[in-house]
Amino acid sequence: NLVALQRDDNVGPHNTAAAQRKAFTALSTKTPTRLLAERARSTPDAENLNTLDELLLLGGGVPLKVGDQVIGALGVAGAGGAANDEACALKAIEQILSIHQ
Template sequence: MIKPALALGAALLANTAAAGLPQLPDLSLDAANRVAAAAIAACRAQGRTVVVSVVDRGGNLVAVQRGDGVGPHNTEASRRKAYTALSTRNATLDLARNAALDPDARNLANLPELLLLGGGVPLRSDGAVVGAIGVAGGGGAVNDHACAVAALAAVPAFERPRAP
């Protein structure tokens, strides 16, 4: 009975591969925690305390790290920045700047989960977006963005963001 079940399982796996379904890298808990810790450290080196959220490619929260004394609203802000970067596949600082110049892009601010405020950056591995990081509480959108970018540079598993 076990052998037919194994054969069926193998056939199903072969059909999945033959169907041309993409094989995408996954964001591990370890990688999410490493990039969050790197962002915390990058901000701390500048005398800033932040909260960092990391989401996977499905928008699921994988890791949250919060520095001491960060305002409670920043936890949700960091999650929404990460979600926005994931959903749009763009850094939220770039989205905010584009929205200021383009009335069509400005409409993105009306979507409930999106937050057009710097600090969110997509996480890419092997060219695929595997998740995103969101940083909040660092004293402004440019500071939050810089800490997120520094975190990606500190974790070799992730590609550095493209220059705007």
């Protein structure tokens, strides 16, 4: 379930849907979407994940963990590529966790 959404005026609306799908993917699989994308390129079994409409195998989706438990996920899109999207998501998680310690 979506808890919060933030979109800059300069980012296309399609990125909102992409970010939500990245967060859903990271939460569902408990895995960063960048790693899933890499596995899909190199592992035939993981390649089939691309056939599920809900999942998006692009960097920028990161599970939010407390210890070993996944408690949520963040998805970022529109930061200028998958690596930048993931960096933004990781920074946001770092800030969230520092507030709640």
